[in-house]
Structures are given as structure tokens and as C-alpha cells.
Amino acid sequence: MVELIITEKPSSAKKIAEALADGKLLQKRNQQCSYFELTHHKKPIIVTSAVGHLYSLMERGKKGWTYPVFDITWVAAHRVRKNLQHVKIYIDTITELAKKATEFTIACDYDVEGEVIGLNVIRYACKQKDAQRMKFSTLTKPELVEAYAQKANHLDWGQAHAGETRHKLDWFYGINLSRALTSAVKAAGSFRVMSVGRVQGPALKLLVDREKEIAAFKPEPYWQIGLWGKYQQAAVEAWHLKDKIFDTKEVDVILAAVKGHKEATISKVTRTQREQAPPYPFDLTTLQTESYNLFKITPKETLEVAQSLYLAGATSYPRTSSQQLDPKLGFRKILTELEKQVDYKQLAGQLLKEKELKPHNGRKTDPAHPAIFPTGVIPTGLNQREQKLYDLIVKRFLATFAKAALRETMEVVLDVNRELFITKGTRTLAENWYLFYKPYVKVEEITLPNMKEGEKVLITEIKKIDKETQPPHRYNQSSIIKELEKRNLGTKATRADILDRLFQRGYLEGVQITVSKLGMETITILEKYAPTILDEELTVNFEEDLEKIREGTEKEEKVLQEAQKILVPLLADFKKKEQQIGADIMKSVQETRDVQNYIGGCPTCGQGKLMMRLGKFGRFIACNQYPQCTTTFKLPRGGMIKSTGKSCETCSYPLIDIIQKRGKQQVCINPSCKSKTTVEERKEIQQFATQKIEKKCPKCGKDLVVRRSVYGSFLGCSGYPQCRQIMKLETSASNGKKGEKGSEEKGEKSSEEKKAGKKENTTTNILKKEKKK
DSSP states (O other): OOEEEEESSHHHHHHHHHHHOSSOOEEEEETTEEEEEEEETTEEEEEEEOOSOOEEEEETTOOSSOSOOOOEEEEEGGGTOGGGTHHHHHHHHHHHHHTTOSEEEEESOSSHHHHHHHHHIIIIISOOSOOEEOOOSSOOHHHHHHHHHTOBSSOOHHHHHHHHHHHHHHHHHHHHHHHHHHHHHHHTTOOOOOOOOTTHHHHHHHHHHHHHHHHHOOOOEEEEEEEEEEETTEEEEEEETTOSBOOHHHHHHHHHHHTTOOEEEEEEEEEEEEEEOOOOOBOHHHHHHHHHHHHOOOHHHHHHHHHHHHHTTSBOOSOOOOOOOOGGGOHHHHHHHHTTSGGGHHHHHHHHTSSOOOOOOOSOOOSSOOOBOBOSOOOOSOOHHHHHHHHHHHHHHHHTTSOOEEEEEEEEEEEETTEEEEEEEEEEEEOTHHHHHTTTOOOOOOOOOOOOTTOEEEEEEEEEEEEEOOOOOOOOHHHHHHHHHHTTOSOTTTHHHHHHHHHHTTSEETTTTEEOHHHHHHHHHHHHHOGGGGOHHHHHHHHHHHHHHHHTSSOHHHHHHHHHHHHHHHHHHHHHTHHHHHHHHHHHHHHHHHHHHEEEEOTTTSSSEEEEEEETTEEEEEETTTTTOOOEEEOOSSSEEEEEEEEOTTTOOEEEEEEETTEEEEEESOTTOGGGSOHHHHHHHHHHHHSOOOOBOTTTOOBEEEEEETTEEEEEETTTTTOOEEEEEEOHHHHSSOEEEEEEOOSHHHHHHHHHHSOTHHHHHHHHHHHHO
16 A cells, blocks of 8 residues: 655655655655655655646647647647656656555645646546645645645645636637737748737736826926925925915915015924834735835746745745735744744744734635745755845744834924915834834834924925926836736736746836837737737636636636637637738837847948847847948847947947846947046057967967957957957056956857957858848
8 A cells, every 4th residue: 555645846745755754764766856765654655746747738639830729638748848858757757656556645736736737647647537635835844744644535626627727728828829920920921939828918918008108198297385494403394285286376376475484383283193003924926026126036036936935944835815824823833933043033032922923914815825924944055035035024924913013193284474384204103013024114204393383483495396297107027916916817826927928028128117119019919900819807707717617616618618719700800811910010020129229320420320230150230321331349149238328428439238147237339449448558458469469378279369349358369269268458557567367258258259250251241131131
């Protein structure tokens, strides 16, 4: 009687095996797939894992690039994507282990995706119809032992059916619509892989609509009237009661009324106290938004880091919608463990003195998991981002048990010839939960002097301030995730991926998210030819249907049939207009490419535009007036290149931003720009360029020669491209002596060697090809 337990990831398999093993744990390996043999209460158990989804949906009997397609089936993932060959090893391992087992338990993450992973492994690899189910929210030993003891006799079939339906819906929409768009481009005589999905479309339209609001916005002037003065040596700033005034005549009347007055009378002083409740425990969306606001870690990266903390046993399962913590978690036990960590000893100890530990729970719930919380397990080997997120999760957990903070707001009304001005200040009387959430709590402290009614404020100045109404704010990666959740677009686990995919497709760009021309035009085309794809209400209705399937009140087949009824006529109409749609798409693609590749005006001919081009040796900048103008500039191979729209103050050549993982660097494209060297350095570099370099390449022994790039001058091997050795060119002016520092580099500057070492006519040939295009 051998039991086979299957987890979602290798790390969780090890945790479960270690938790259940009564004695010695035996680890075995089939190539890169590990499994564990153990006994638990004298029962032999084998624990192994998947690596996420081992099976993917694929068209049954594929007949080429056609659409619409609805006849699909589950197959091993390595048959769908060639880069998933390692999946076969895991499937083969599970299949062999299943032959030894008489009992099967799924211990994948307890959510919709985890249920689908487990279901497919059970029915395809293990050849079983059902399995037992472990449910847990942390990978701590006590909870895993309890989860095994309390395991369900069956899979969560509601979750399994809902998850499978979601995958099929996404396939129906994503594959068919992407094939339709790509086929349209091919029909127009070009080729480009296009992508759109069931949730991607409405999400992109949401951002496009905001972009249109901003573009259509017309600022309206208004005025505010401010008073600056002193009260017993303390500075006072107050604003007219009417705040924004849009009528200039009204402004003039107020200014005329207060003109010449040197004092303001304090006509009213109001003090109000209010309690500010502690924050709710973290659900995934709130954690993602807080992480982005505080650390600028993107929602996708936050989920990845939170997942790694969960797998390490330090925090609970992150893919949760809940803002509630259940007393069954054992708050006092968790706090006792946190007290053992130096950073939280004092705060946890303070809470442990309380007779009752009651968290400030929010309204949002999740049927599978509680809010995110620390387990008390001391994490080790955390990187910087993991440490930041762990600290944030712990302090949020602590803060939710603390007392409400007490704030006092003081409002003072100043009377200047019956024109009223207001000044406000707010201060903290009792920090309470603020102490537990530092340094992440952000509160403004403005303390006013102790003014009393009837007293005077000496007026220094009263004047109007010219202002304009502002357009709606652009979304950032924090606010858009919250907006998608508010509109019920996507799920807690998929929203970050959807956003990331829109960036990867070139539809979005920037920190304050802007929609690219390609993104704008794609939505315009879809609105014109297939508006149903962008219907937010339809997408939300499907989400509600999926929830009904999970609850057992709706059938999978009915929802899928409804999707087919919508897609079939839509795609049939789309096919009739393929050529026109393709032409519109390629026009927007070319316009987008031109905007992205524009660097600035050509400094040589004065007529052309400097554009980024891609040639045999990588990227470079060239004038679009070739062959009349043959101006070219080299570019580094690595990093994103963006025009700044600015010119160098030294030589007037365009400035570009080179954006890499280590940061952004702004450089002049002119390799000979005087801003890159001093007069003395330029003299020595010129001398190096005209004289033979005595130094030899330390790698191949050939001569070193002076090269130039956007970063300045350097030494490169004359044997390039066979040898890519480069060396720093050090001058006596910059270092007190002539010398070189060598390094083997495959990054940005190796592309300069390429372009500097190529034959003279290479760029000319590339430009000829570009001109023909």
C-alpha cells in the first residue's frame, strides 16, 4: 500500500516530505526530477512534483494556421512548446511512480490553477479518475502534517472544472483572435505575429480610453487666493474659503476687499479628533500596489518574490483575495516565533502583552486561503527584494493587531474684511499602529500654533495664484492592477501577467503608463472590425460564469458553447475583411516603428532624420536621406535605446538614453564630443590614434588599436571579430600615467568593436537595403 503525493513544484515536494517523514528521508532522482521515499505512521509514501503545468491545450489534428478552431485537447506541454522538453522527464517519472502506488494525493497549491495541474497529472500521468486532496496555506511542518491528516477524499471538482473552463475560454479567444490578426497581416502581404486575448483586449481598451481622455482634455484656468502672515513669530499660510475660483471678476472683488488690510482676525478655531484604524491584512492586490508604491517593484515581480517567500516557508500562500485572518492560525504562536527575530522582538513582544489579539480584518474574502501573513519561520539567504517584501508583510501583520492611531485636526478661520481664509493642520496624538508599520506608514504632520479666537494674524501678503485644471492621471502599475480588480477583469493571479504581456507586445510603455501608437491603433482597428472582443461586460460575465462553475451552479459545456456562439460570426466577418484589416495594422506598426526609432535631426545634412536601424552587425543610427547623406553612428549592442528629444550642450548632436538593468545613462551619440574628454586627454588620444600602440592583445597577441563609441575612446583588438578583447584607454591626464586595463567583454562595447572593425562598405550596403524598403 504505497501512497503517491504529487505537489506543484519541487521545493514544495521537499517541504512536504520533510514534514511527513517519521525517520530517514530517502531522496532519489530520475535525471533532473527528484522524488522522496518515506514512511509516515508506518505507511510507505512517495512524494514527487510537477513543475507547474505539465499539460497544455492543443488543437486536435492540427490542420495548419486556420481559424476558428474549437476542437482542442490536453497534451503533454513539451509537444506544444519545444523549450519545455524537461517536462517530459517529470511526466515520465510520475508515470513510473504511479505504477507502484495504490493511493494518490494531490498537494498542489490550493487554487484554481493548482487544481487543474493536479487533475491533469492524475488523469493523464497516473491514469486515475480521482485523488485525495491536501489543502494548506503555508509550508510549515505543523500545517502540512495537519493538512495530510485532514485531507479530502476527492479533488475539489468545482475548482477543477472552473479552471479547465478558464483555460479553454482563454484558448478559444487567444488563439483564434491572434490567428485572425496575424492572418490579416499576411493577407496584406506582410508578416507579423499579433496577439490579443480575452482579458488583454478590454484591459488595453481601458488604458486607451484613459489616453484619449488625456488627449481630449482642455485645461481651464482658475485662481486661488492665498494669505501669508505671522502669528507670534510663527508663519501662517491660509487659503480663501472659495478655493478654486473660475471667474476673474470674483477674484478682483475679493482682492479689492482685502487690499490694504494688515491684520486678519481669528474668527473661529475648531479642533476635531478622529481615530485612524489599522490597515487590513494583505491580499495579493494590496500587497502588489503597496510594494510598487514603496519599492517600485512591479506587480509581476512582487508575486514572484512573494511566491519564493512562500516556498521558503516564511510567509503564507500569496495568491489570495482575502483580507481576513482567522484565529485558527494561532496568532500568539506566530508572534512568539517573530519575537525570536531581532528586527521584530520589541514589536511582537509588545503585542504579546495584550490579553486579546484581534486583527483589523477587511471585507474581502477568499474561499481557499486567508490573507497573507508571516509564519514565524526565520528566513535565511534572502536577497534584497525578498528582505524588503518580507519586512513589509511582517510589519503589516503586526500593525493589524495594534490599536487605532489618534489624530487631531485644527481648522482656523481668518477674517479679512469679511473675506474668510482657512488654514488647517493635523498632528498625531497617539501613534499606536503607526509604530508597528514604520517606515511604511505615510502621514503628513502639520502643527499650527495655539491660536485663539479674537486674536490677530499679521498679514505679510495676499495674492492670487494662477492655475489650470489638470487632465486625469495616467495609470501606473499599482493603480491599473487595482482598477482591473475593481472591474473584475482577470484574476488575482493573472492581472500582473496580463499587464506584463501588454508591455512585451509593445502596446504599453513608461512608468506612468502610456499607450504606444501601436496599442492605440490596435484598439481602433478592433473597435472598427471586432468590437465584441473589447466588450468589458462580456468578459466580466464570463468571470461570473466561472465562479458559478466553481460553486457547482453552472455547467462547463454551456459556458464554452456560449463563447463559440459569440466567436463564430465575429471571426467569419473578420475573415471577409482580412486584407483591409491587415493593411491598417501594418500601417500602424510602421508608424509606431518610425516614432520609436527616431533619434533626432541629422547634424551633417540638416535635412534628414537620424533613425535607428538594424543591420548585419547590430543596431546603428543613420540618416534617412541616404545615399545623399551617409552619416552613421554606432550603438551599443545591449540595453534599450530611447531618444531624449534633447541636444548635447557641447556639440548639439542628439542625446540618447541607454537603459539597462543597472540603470539609465544619457549619452551624446557623437563619439568625438568634447564633453567626453578633457583637452589633455584628447591630445593623448589623438597621439594614440596616429602612432602604433606598443601594447599587444593579452588574449591573442595581435596589435591593439584605438576605437570610438558613444561611451568614448577605448582600445580594441585588431583581430576583431575573431577576438573581442577590449581595454580601457587610460591617459596621463586622467590617471597620472599611460596605461590600459583589460577585460573580456561581451556587453555593450563589443558591438562598438564590431562596427569599428567592419569594412567601409558594410553600412552602405545596409542603408541601400533600408532605402529599398
